Amino acid sequence: MQSILKRTMFYILFVGLWEGLFRLGIWPEYVLPSPVSVFKTLIHGFQNHTFLIGIAISMKRIAIGYGISIVVGILLGLLIGRVRIFEETLGSFFTGLQTLPTICWLPLALLWFGLNDRSIIFLVFMGAVLSITIATDAGVKSVPSLYIRAAKTMGAKGWKLYLEVIIPAALPHIITGMKQGWSFAWRSLMAGELLIVCLGLGHLMMIGRELNDMSQVIAVMIVIIIIGILVDRLFFVKVEQRIRERWGLVKV
């Protein structure tokens, strides 16, 4: 209760300072809009559905790109983690690739897929896949060999060994990788949408910039932050909590 009160106080103070700064009139409204006009834009954007459409389009892109990256990332991670030849070749290659900012793929993406959705989805995929691969690899390598031996004596082999033992045992690592991958995917999505004009939240920000309407830019930024927090709270925090309880990593 105390912390909620403190947090509320902080936000009231933050908005108050912002409003005060605006009223001092140092900067014109197209550079620093007032919180009130940002709030109005936010309401207006939802009322005329432009924000809803933007959210829907962005979410569809990230769902496809991120979804593919989870499947591919886990498969690649399992391969690298379990097969020596892939570890020696792909392992170091992926670690190197991960240092490359995702947006560097944009020129190639445009060339391969054109100025469209598929380029953005590719960027989202590239943003998330390596984090998930590397985390899965680390998770697979940290599975105690005792679990695998025990499972083998109970008749686990082939893909069932992966499905019933290796993936569940590596799950804490995989979830951490998925969480990191999600934030990279979200960043890549915005970068892609800012540069490739085809609807979505990033595009809405660009429209704001072109119309010198900073209140729209900030309103979209707020929407992006809220979606980020919601996904983290509704999915990752809950899943991580469940894993910690189940594995006995924290006292419940």
Add this chain to the structure above:
Amino acid sequence: MTESAGTENLIDIDHVKVDNERQKSHKVNGVWPKLRVQHVSKSFQSKNGRVDVLEDINLEIQQGEFVCIVGPSGCGKTTLLNIVAGLEKADSGEVWADDHKINGAGTDRVVIFQEAALFPWLNVVKNVEFGLKLKGFNGKERRNIAIEYLKMVHLSKFQHAQVHELSGGMKQRVAIARALAMNPEMLLMDEPFSSLDAQTRWILHYELQNIWLKTRKTILFVTHNIREAVCLADRIIILSTSPGKIKKEFLVELPRPRDDNDVNVAGYSTRIMKELKAEINKVMKCEMDADSCVECDIKCTTEVPAKTDIGGGI
């Protein structure tokens, strides 16, 4: 009861003679032995050169027999168990279970490890169901079987508990239930109680004997603790160290369930230990294992403590 009177039933087998007989025939009364280990050898490379872990091991275990393999740490007894389990490959020699040659792990030989090896992502009952699920039992069948075996180890109340909520002894009991639920031909136990405290171990010795009396499973049990072996086994096989060879065999013919602290059990242990002292000394020169201080163990059972008058006048 004196020590010698208590050890009358301890039968010392001339191993070389038995070995020769075994090479001739494999079938006893027209039935294959449950397990046949034939000329199994295994070595590995270490920094100091080649180490012969096992050398020409020959062993037969009959249906329903409870056999303990005893040896000092590092004598290759776990390696032998792993080879029987199919988790490791022998350099030479063969292992047969019933009428088929062992080639890899199989559900007819379930292993219970030193650490319980329960899966932390599953709760207790789902751990017990694990092997049944792989065998293709449906949800209701496997739940019923799992509960039945959890009852056998007196843990049905904990079926929905998470693994980390259990004590070490409880975990090992769940592991036993999980292995038994598979209805294997043979249980392979690799020092399953060595990381437990003495009291828990005592209880589990009792429970394991009761389970064995009920199920009559063939059990191959590896331990460095001679007292434990005498308490549990029909037959004790002593392994020497580097190279790991079968040194001696003892038959233990005492009524069950036996107690760790029973006079006869203690007497048997003492006799076996005395015979092994030379062998153990050999090991102690090269490596002392703090967990299994054999010297202390021997002193505890061989030396009679000095009597002190505490008063009372009796």
